[in-house]
Amino acid sequence: MPWDMPDGEFINNYRLSWPLFQQLVDELAPFTAQRHHGWHWHFYAGGSYQRRVGKDFNLGLCQTAVHKCVAEVTDAPNNPAILLRHIAFPNNREDRMAVMRGFMDAFGFPGVVGCIDGTHIAIIRPHDYEEAYFNRKHYHSLNAMIICDADLNVLHVDASYGAMTRMWDSGYAQREWMMTRVATPAPDSLEAHYTDLHCSTRNTVERCIGVLKAMWRCLLAHRTLHYDPVKAGKIVNACVVLHNMCNRARIEVPTLNGYDVRRDGRRQPVQPVNVGDGATSRRGLVERLWRDRHRHR
Template identity: 25%
Template sequence: MLRKKRCAILILHLLSSSERRYWMKKWLRGRESRSHMTLVRELRQSHQEDLFNYLRMSSDTFNMLLTMVKPYISKMNTKMRQSISAEERLIATLRFLATGQSFEDLKFPTRISPQSLGVIIPETSKYICLLLKDLCIKLPSSIEEWQEIAKGYESRWHFPNCGGAIDGKHIRIRKPANSGSYYYNYKHYFSIVLMAVVNADYEFIYVDIGCNGRVSDGGVIEYTSFYKKLQNKQLNLPPNNMNKNNMNFVFVADDAFALHENVIKPYPQRNLTREERIFNYRLCRARRTVENAFGILSSRFRVLHTEINMKPEKIDYIVLASCYLHNLLKKNENANYLPTRALITEDLDFGRVVRVHGDLSEDNTLTSLQQGHSRNVCETAKLNRDKYKEYFVHDGAVSFQYNFVN
C-alpha cells in the first residue's frame, strides 16, 4: 500500500513539473518541412548543377540508386511517429560521404538525431556496397577481359601487357577502444588500409579494406584475395605467347611493393642508367592512374579526409561505398564527375609533371604506404623488368619520353 502511494506521488510530481522531458527535441520534429529535403527537391527540379555539388550525382543517378536501395532501407511507420524515409536516409548518407561532417553537425540540415545518423549511415552504406558490388567493381576473370584492360593501358599510357596499377592508402580513423597500437601506422596516427587495383580509365577493378594500419608497407597486399589468386595463378592472366614481345603480363606498382614476375616496380633510385630512368618514367606514367583514382575519390568524397569516428567494421562500409559510388559516377556522369584539379597530368612538350590538387592540402590527402623493405626477389622477376626496359628503349620507345630523362 505504501509503495502504491509513493508511485502515485512520483507520477503527480512528474506531471506537475515545469520541465517536461521529451523523447525528441522540439526542433527535430520539423524534419518533414524544415530539413534540407525541401532544398534537395528544389534542386532536383531546376538546378541540376547545384544538386550535383550537393549529392555528387545527377538526379537520374540518384533516382536509380534510390530505387535499388529503397526496399532494403525503408522502415515501418508506428503509432508514435513517422519513420525516416528511404530518400532521407540515402541523402543523409550521400551528404556524409561528400562532406565528412560529424553526426553532430549533420543533424542540423537533416533534422535527424546523431544517434539515428549513427545507425542510418553505416546501414545505408552497407546496402550500397552489397547492391553495387557486382555492378560496379569486378575483377576480370578471363583472358579476354584482361586483354581489354591492357589495350587501355597501351593506347592511353603506352604501357603494354598491363592489367592494372596497384596501390594502397591509409584511411585515418579514431583509435578503436582497447586496440592498443594495432591500428597505429608509421605516420603516427591510427588507420586502416585501402588496397586497390585500377584500370587505365581511373576505375577500380579491385578494392580491399580493413587491414590494420600497423602493416604500413606493401606487405599489406599479401593479406588480400587478389594476391592469393596471383600467387596461386588463379587470375587467368594472358600467357606470354599472347603478349607483346612475349613478355609477362604485369601489374604496375611503386617502391612499397615487392617485385614479382607479375608485379613490376621502378628500379631503385640510385646510380640509375639512362635506360633505367626511361623505364622508371614509363612505369610511373602508367602507375599514375591509381594515384589519380585516389585523388578523384578523395576530392569527391571528403569523408576520406577526416578522422572517421566509428567501429572499424562500419568504417569498412563507408570506404567501400565511396569506391563503388566512384565507379558508378565515373560511368554514369562521365566528364562531369572528374575533378580535373585533382589530377596529376603531364606537359609532354616541356617534360614536366603538373601536380595540381586544387584546394587539397598535402596534410589532408590520403597517405601512401611506407616504402617496402628489401626482400628476396626471384631472378625471373628481375629479368622480366629488364625485358620491359629494353622494350621501352627500342621497339616501344616514344618521342616524348626523352623530354623527361634528359
C-alpha cells in the same frame, strides 16, 4: 527540398546527378528499409560529422536518426550483389584485354591489368588491437588497398586491414606478376626509360585515390571516421561504389581549395623492399620497352 535544387547545386551537395541518385535509390531499395537513404550520402560527400548532417535543413533528422540511417545505407552497398556490380576485377580474357588496351593507349606500357597502391583512412582509436591501426604518421588508420584501371575506375578495394598488418606496408616487392620501378637507374639508360614509363603509368592509381577522396571527403585524413574498423571499412567500400558510379558518369570532381590530397597517406616508400623473384620478368620488359622506343623513332 533537395529535389528542387538546380543540377549544379544538387551535385555539389550530394556528388550524384539526379539520374544517378535515382539509380542508386533503385539499386539499394532491396537491401534497406530507408526510403530516402540517398540523402545520407551527404555525410560521405562533405566529410562532415553526423551532428552537422543531422542539422542540415535538407535532411531534417536528429543525430541519432542520422547515425542509424548512415549505418543502414553503409551496409546496403556492401551487399555482394552491389559490390560485384560496381567493383569488378577483370576475370576473363576479354575484360583483361580491354584494361590492358587502356593503359597501352594512354601510357605505352604493355600488359597492365591494374595499378595498385594503398592509402590511409583515418579512424578513431579502436578498442581492440589498437597498435595494429597506429601508422607511421602517428594516427590510427585503415590501410586500404586500391587497384584501378587507366580510366580511374576502381577494380578492387580491400579496407579490412590495419595500418601495420599488411606485409607490403613497407613497399611492394618485384614479382613476375607485379612490376616495380628501378630504384636508381642510370640517366638515359634502358632502366631509366622503363622507370619513366612505369612512374607515369603508376601515377594513375595516385590520381584515382585523389579523386576518390576529393569526391567523398569523409575519407580525408583530417575527417577521421568515428567508427570501428569494420564499419569504417564498409564506408570505404561504399565510397568506392559511389566513386565508380560517378566516374563512369563523368561527374565533375570538386576542388579541395588547395588541400593536397597526396598528404593523406601515400604509403609506399621511394624504393621497393627487394627485387624478389621477378627480376627476370622485369629485365625482359625493360629491354622490350627500349627496343619499342627505338623502333618507333
